[in-house]
Amino acid sequence: MLIHSAAQLLTIAGPPQRGHALGNLGIIENGAVLIDDDLIAAVGPSDEMRVIYADEEMLDATGRVVMPGLVDPHTHVVWAGDRAAEFEMRIQGKTYMEIMQAGGGIVSTVRNTRSASLGKLLTETRPRLERMFANGTTTAEVKSGYGLNTETELKTLDAVLALDAEGPIELAPTFLGAHALPPEYKDNPQGYTDLVCEDMLPALKEWWQHQLAVISNQLSVASHQSSVTGQPITNLPFTDVFCETGAFTLKQSRQILETARELGFPLKIHADEFDNLGGAALAAELGAASADHLVVTSKEDIAAMGASDTVAVSLPCTPFGLAEGEYTPAKDFLDADCILAIATDINPGTAWCESMQFAITLACRYLRLTPAQAIVAATLNAAAAIDRADRIGSLEPGKQADLLILDVPDYRHLGYRIGGNLVHTVIKKGQVYTI
Ligand code: NIG
Numbered sequence: 376m377l378i379h380s381a382a383q384l385l386t387i388a389g390p391p392q393r394g395h396a397l398g399n400l401g402i403i404e405n406g407a408v409l410i411d412d413d414l415i416a417a418v419g420p421s422d423e424m425r426v427i428y429a430d431e432e433m434l435d436a437t438g439r440v441v442m443p444g445l446v447d448p449h450t451h452v453v454w455a456g457d458r459a460a461e462f463e464m465r466i467q468g469k470t471y472m473e474i475m476q477a478g479g480g481i482v483s484t485v486r487n488t489r490s491a492s493l494g495k496l497l498t499e500t501r502p503r504l505e506r507m508f509a510n511g512t513t514t515a516e517v518k519s520g521y522g523l524n525t526e527t528e529l530k531t532l533d534a535v536l537a538l539d540a541e542g543p544i545e546l547a548p549t550f551l552g553a554h555a556l557p558p559e560y561k562d563n564p565q566g567y568t569d570l571v572c573e574d575m576l577p578a579l580k581e582w583w584q585h586q587l588a589v590i591s592n593q594l595s596v597a598s599h600q601s602s603v604t605g606q607p608i609t610n611l612p613f614t615d616v617f618c619e620t621g622a623f624t625l626k627q628s629r630q631i632l633e634t635a636r637e638l639g640f641p642l643k644i645h646a647d648e649f650d651n652l653g654g655a656a657l658a659a660e661l662g663a664a665s666a667d668h669l670v671v672t673s674k675e676d677i678a679a680m681g682a683s684d685t686v687a688v689s690l691p692c693t694p695f696g697l698a699e700g701e702y703t704p705a706k707d708f709l710d711a712d713c714i715l716a717i718a719t720d721i722n723p724g725t726a727w728c729e730s731m732q733f734a735i736t737l738a739c740r741y742l743r744l745t746p747a748q749a750i751v752a753a754t755l756n757a758a759a760a761i762d763r764a765d766r767i768g769s770l771e772p773g774k775q776a777d778l779l780i781l782d783v784p785d786y787r788h789l790g791y792r793i794g795g796n797l798v799h800t801v802i803k804k805g806q807v808y809t810i
């Protein structure tokens with residue numbers, strides 16, 4: 376299939392974009408992209424491509440922007456219930472941390488998620504994923520973390536794999552057993568940290584090895600290989616920790632992440648959402664894929680991130696959702712040569728946001744990113760934050776055919792416009808979905 380006559384084709388070709396190099400869209404005006412099965416076969420000027428590939432099925436994108444599918448590299452989208460009442464309390468003046476210390480917050484979603492069956496979790500999560508997909512997210516990372524015991528953490532990850540298999544949105548699982556202290560360990564943070572290290576992470580490893588055996592039985596070896604590297608695709612789940620006052624200390628975060636690393640898991644961290652504990656520098660030191668939130672990160676920690684390949688993931692929907700004034704100081708991260716990405720952080724407490732377009736809108740205003748910078752942060756750099764930049768995030772031959780056709784003639788409408796959906800068509804692994 377040839378998608379042709381795009382007013383602007385954003386290829387975003389090349390490696391993840393560091394520091395002030397962020398924002399190179401690789402635009403082809405009047406561009407075309409050839410899709411062969413589930414992969415991109417060629418990109419180029421429409422006039423030439425229409426002659427060379429005259430026999431292909433044609434999709435006319437006249438007057439529209441064609442770009443890579445949005446990648447949401449930080450979500451908590453699998454949960455049961457809601458926290459509308461807490462939202463109202465916050466609006467009336469209670470803080471997120473006050474509600475959490477009073478037994479609400481994450482732990483209230485934990486109660487609902489523990490008592491939900493796998494079927495109920497799937498039923499509640501599916502419409503959220505459908506809205507994410509309709510808003511242009513073609514791949515999303517998804518964290519557990521509303522179980523806080525082995526059984527419910529693995530039930531959540533089972534849900535992630537089941538929803539990934541259903542498609543069309545592709546999901547990358549993350550184990551966030553260290554999201555909060557469960558009620559039964561309320562006064563024993565070290566005991567829970569040890570439980571994560573000694574029981575939950577080994578159980579996760581066993582669970583994953585079982586899943587891998589199931590996956591490789593179901594898929595032919597060919598379809599289970601990266602078309603770019605030829606390597607088998609066996610993305611292990613990430614291990615993540617909420618390194619924050621009231622959650623896990625830097626020392627406990629290190630213990631969990633080092634244990635996970637020894638077991639072979641790639642790493643992530645929630646750091647500096649409210650307090651600067653040093654989590655971002657720890658992520659850089661341990662070679663984590665990303666450190667996320669990064670609102671109150673120190674200059675030293677930002678420098679450590681800039682000297683590493685750890686992606687800095689900013690979550691602008693979270694301070695917005697909490698009605699707080701402080702956002703990631705994006706310019707400092709770019710000055711330090713960091714790889715900057717953005718995500719929604721969709722969760723029932725701080726930011727129930729299914730739209731990466733809205734994250735872009737906020738990033739332009741509060742992180743002061745240009746639309747071009749925000750778009751790269753939401754595609755190629757977001758793919759790097761989940762170790763998938765070799766497969767998705769840009770329109771280049773050999774990459775997966777995950778694309779959006781936007782019903783606008785200029786990419787800057789992303790960021791400029793607020794709260795709507797500019798997506799006309801989503802193409803996921805070469806399949807066309809009209810929105
Ligand atoms: O990323 N920071 C910790 N976790 C989520 C909030 C989860 C919740 O409140 O349910 C976040 O903002």
Ligand code: FE
Pocket residue numbers: 449451645720
């Ligand atoms: Fe989060």
